[in-house]
Amino acid sequence: MTSTEVHPASEPARWVYLDRIRTRPGPSTNPDVFSPEAAAAAMETMKILVIGAGGLGCEILKNLALSGFKDIHVIDMDTIDISNLNRQFLFRQADVGKYKAEVAARFVEKRVKGIKITPHNCKIQDFDEDFYMQFQLVVCGLDSIEARRWINATLVNMVDEDVEDSYKPLIDGGTEGFKGQARVIIPTITSCIECQLDMHAPRAAVPLCTLASIPRQPEHCIEWAHLIAWDQEKPFPQLDKDDPEHITWLYQKALERAAEFNIPGVTYSLTQGVVKNIIPAIAATNSVIAAACCNEALKIASNCAPALGFPEANYMMYSGNDSIYTYTFKHEKKDDCPVCGQLARNMDVDPTWTLRELVDSFAARPEAQLKKPSVRAEGRTLYMQSPPSLEAQTRPNLDRTLVELGLEEGQEIAVTDPAFATVTFKFKLKFKQ
Amino acid sequence: MLKIWSMKKEQQKAENAAEGTTGVAPKKKKVTAAQLRVQKDLSELSLGSTMTTEFPDPDNILSFILYIEPDEGMYKGGRFSFTFNIPASFPHEPPKVLCREKIYHPNIDLEGKVCLNILREDWKPVLNLNAVIVGLQFLFLEPNASDPLNKEAADDLRNSRDGFKRNVRQAMAGGSVRGETYQRVLV
Ligand SMILES: [Zn+2]
Numbered sequence: 261m262t263s264t265e266v267h268p269a270s271e272p273a274r275w276v277y278l279d280r281i282r283t284r285p286g287p288s289t290n291p292d293v294f295s296p297e298a299a300a301a302a303m304e305t306m307k308i309l310v311i312g313a314g315g316l317g318c319e320i321l322k323n324l325a326l327s328g329f330k331d332i333h334v335i336d337m338d339t340i341d342i343s344n345l346n347r348q349f350l351f352r353q354a355d356v357g358k359y360k361a362e363v364a365a366r367f368v369e370k371r372v373k374g375i376k377i378t379p380h381n382c383k384i385q386d387f388d389e390d391f392y393m394q395f396q397l398v399v400c401g402l403d404s405i406e407a408r409r410w411i412n413a414t415l416v417n418m419v420d421e422d423v424e425d426s427y428k429p430l431i432d433g434g435t436e437g438f439k440g441q442a443r444v445i446i447p448t449i450t451s452c453i454e455c456q457l458d459m460h461a462p463r464a465a466v467p468l469c470t471l472a473s474i475p476r477q478p479e480h481c482i483e484w485a486h487l488i489a490w491d492q493e494k495p496f497p498q499l500d501k502d503d504p505e506h507i508t509w510l511y512q513k514a515l516e517r518a519a520e521f522n523i524p525g526v527t528y529s530l531t532q533g534v535v536k537n538i539i540p541a542i543a544a545t546n547s548v549i550a551a552a553c554c555n556e557a558l559k560i561a562s563n564c565a566p567a568l569g570f571p572e573a574n575y576m577m578y579s580g581n582d583s584i585y586t587y588t589f590k591h592e593k594k595d596d597c598p599v600c601g602q603l604a605r606n607m608d609v610d611p612t613w614t615l616r617e618l619v620d621s622f623a624a625r626p627e628a629q630l631k632k633p634s635v636r637a638e639g640r641t642l643y644m645q646s647p648p649s650l651e652a653q654t655r656p657n658l659d660r661t662l663v664e665l666g667l668e669e670g671q672e673i674a675v676t677d678p679a680f681a682t683v684t685f686k687f688k689l690k691f692k693q
Numbered sequence: 694m695l696k697i698w699s700m701k702k703e704q705q706k707a708e709n710a711a712e713g714t715t716g717v718a719p720k721k722k723k724v725t726a727a728q729l730r731v732q733k734d735l736s737e738l739s740l741g742s743t744m745t746t747e748f749p750d751p752d753n754i755l756s757f758i759l760y761i762e763p764d765e766g767m768y769k770g771g772r773f774s775f776t777f778n779i780p781a782s783f784p785h786e787p788p789k790v791l792c793r794e795k796i797y798h799p800n801i802d803l804e805g806k807v808c809l810n811i812l813r814e815d816w817k818p819v820l821n822l823n824a825v826i827v828g829l830q831f832l833f834l835e836p837n838a839s840d841p842l843n844k845e846a847a848d849d850l851r852n853s854r855d856g857f858k859r860n861v862r863q864a865m866a867g868g869s870v871r872g873e874t875y876q877r878v879l880v
Contacts, residue, residue: 293696302694388819396694427697446697449704560695570700634736638724641751647738653751674724678737684729 271373278328282562289565299562303328306561309395310334311384311411313360315541316401316433318350319550321364324399325372327558333395335380335387336361347543384411389418392428397560399553400432401546404537405457405629406679408432412445412453413599413683419448429560429569433553437540438580440549443591444556444569447600451574451591454599454683458626459575459591478518478525482534485513487631501536510535548578596686604672604686611691615642615665616658622675628685630677637673640666646678662689727783731755734822744826755779758793761830762880767858768798768833771865771878775807775829777822787816788825794876797864799836799847803873807832808842845871 282303283296308329310320313336324332338360340351350367351360361379369377380387384407392398392414402408412430420426430445432453441459445452471484490499495509511531518526559567568574573588596605605627609618615635622630635642642657642665644650657665667673667689675685724732731754740746747758759775773796778789790812792798792805800808809828811820836857841847849870850857860870867877 293699306694424697429695429697446695446700449697449700563695567695571703632736634732636724636728636732636754638728639752641754644732644735644751644754646736647740647746649746650735650748650751650754653748672724674729674732676729676733676736684733686724 275328278326282328282558282564284564286565290563294563299564302561303558304330306396307331307333307394308557308561309392309398310401311398311407312336312401312403313350313364313379314338314344314401314403315347315543315546316403316435316550316553317360318348318364319546320399320401320433320554321350321368321377323550323554324557325368325375325377327554329557329561330375332365332375333378333380334361334365335382335384336364337381337383347541347546384414389414392418393426395428396425397557398428398430399557400430401550401553402432402434403541408434408453409457409599409680409683412447413680415445416447416452416600431553431556431560433549435541435545435549437542438545440545440578441576442549442552442556442568442578443575444560444567445574446569449593450569451593452597452600454627455594455597455601456575456591457629475517475521475523478514478523478527478530479534481514481517481521481523481526482510482531484517485510485531486535489513489517507532507535545578545580552576552578598683598685604688606690607687608690608692609662611663611667612661614659614661618662619643619658622677622685628675630675630685631679633675633677635673635675637667637671642673725781727755727779727781730784731779731822737821738823738826740826743830755781755783759826759829761833763830763833766834767836767861768865770880771796771833772880773833773878777825784818784820787812787820788822790825790829794878796878797843797846797860797870797873797875798832799838799841799843799850800832802842806842808840810840845873 279300282299285291285294306329308324308331310317310324310332311334313321313334317334317336321332321334336359339357340348340355340360340363342353342356345351345353348360350364355363359379359381361381365377365379369375398411398415400408400411415428415430418426418428427447427449430447430453431442432445433442434440443456444450471480472488475481475484490510496506500506507528511526511528514526514531518524556567556569559565560569568576568588572590575591576586576588579585593600594605595601619633619635622628622633632645634644634646636644641650641654643654669689669691671689673687673689675687735754743762743764745760747760748754749756749758755778757777759777761773761775763769763771774793776791776793780786780789790807790809792801792807795803795805807829809825809832811824811828836846836850838847838850846857846860849860864870864875865878867875869875
């Protein structure tokens with residue numbers, strides 16, 4: 261054969277090796293669930309949703325397209341910033357200012373023939389359950405815990421025990437510097453993101469009373485400007501973390517506060533970092549984690565090999581901070597998970613605490629991390645942050661102790677926070693002796 | 694695709710095997726589902742500058758009063774109040790909402806019953822109190838003649854917007870329209 265007869269770009273040739281993997285059983289393939297025809301058909305017809313088109317999202321979209329998924333949707337509300345170009349390789353300088361989802365979709369569609377990528381330039385919260393119901397699989401590459409918690413709660417709420425198609429497996433990837441994780445969640449069957457929240461130590465969840473009275477670090481001054489000064493002064497109707505004017509306002513407030521307490525180190529970029537919760541990104545960590553997520557997607561879709569998630573391991577952590585280490589384990593589902601469990605979780609409290617101390621403690625609890633909690637017991641409104649009239653009526657309770665408020669050992673309290681609209685936290689009070 | 698059903702069966706087998714030793718103790722004063730949901734809805738309420746609430750008993754969040762003072766439209770300058778009574782079956786059933794004043798409005802009758810689609814046939818459990826409040830506010834901005842509870846007011850609106858507007862002002866000042874005397878609601 262001469263070199264002119266070689267078909268380097270022909271599309272069937274592109275999938276030859278992939279087909280060998282997804283349509284032939286391997287040593288660990290479960291023969292009860294695998295069939296080559298079903299595997300090929302599933303990948304042809306399945307609709308897969310990618311959330312996030314940033315560092316992880318670019319990798320995920322490229323990998324899924326090259327893994328043979330044909331009908332991909334992607335959601336991202338962000339537009340391309342010049343600082344993204346070093347690692348978000350689907351974007352070029354000319355794309356700065358355009359929507360990430362749109363540009364990423366068009367780029368991958370151009371490079372991989374025969375696939376369709378539908379971009380959605382909006383927030384995940386703009387869609388309802390009907391939208392999410394059309395997908396068979398969801399892959400998340402997000403940098404925000406709040407967004408992860410939202411999609412997790414939504415997918416868990418969608419489960420209808422009588423409808424197999426209402427269970428949408430969620431594959432979640434995340435990175436932070438040299439560290440990362442990939443996990444598979446089968447809503448209501450395996451441990452969910454909310455069950456696993458203690459895996460993410462709170463970064464800046466400082467109790468409000470510290471922020472309000474005794475800041476010690478530049479971050480405290482910035483959080484004070486962000487959570488307290490902004491609400492008091494409302495310089496703009498709605499805080500837009502991408503608006504330099506808003507960040508500048510917070511920066512100036514934080515500076516004044518830092519000067520008052522003699523704390524050095526408040527800068528504009530630190531303000532931006534704290535307010536937007538910016539996590540340093542390393543391109544190669546994104547590649548590792550996205551690759552792990554997309555291989556799980558391929559296996560879940562085709563059954564060609566057992567996937568992460570059931571019955572044993574469901575969580576893979578990757579650490580490159582100190583040499584290199586990965587560990588795969590089973591994170592147990594929690595019966596008292598506020599999203600997928602039904603039971604209230606136990607909470608150790610000191611009965612001599614004031615309600616204010618209890619309310620502030622929710623910010624520091626790793627499984628809650630609530631900044632604006634409202635608290636009730638059965639038939640008893642302890643403290644509501646909203647509406648204003650109810651806030652004013654319940655405010656005096658903040659200075660009363662739990663005992664004075666008539667709370668008892670074993671009593672259940674319900675905590676809500678506007679940041680987590682679909683979640684209610686239920687705690688059972690355990691009095692310390 | 695992953696076989697979710699077979700996974701579920703295995704999970705249930707494991708759960709049944711683990712059960713049996715410890716019975717669940719009766720729960721102490723559990724917060725009811727309706728209260729949980731109302732608490733959640735109240736935490737994310739956005740009232741704006743034209744609305745306020747009043748809770749006669751703050752411990753009972755299932756019952757409150759909403760005040761609306763429209764800052765535009767034909768009902769500007771009035772103060773209207775609605776009682777909200779939320780059934781124990783909420784959010785599977787909508788809140789019961791009544792206007793406390795006798796007012797001249799095509800979608801509110803003389804007893805205070807409110808004709809708002811999401812309070813009746815179009816209610817869905819995914820809707821929240823904010824949706825209801827936005828709907829009520831909208832009734833004052835855009836009274837709707839096509840689905841009336843006060844037929845005469847609706848006829849007036851259909852026949853002449855200006856005439857209707859005059860009637861609204863008259864009724865809000867405590868005057869009568871077509872022989873019916875309305876309550877003064879001007880602030
Ligand atoms: Zn859970």
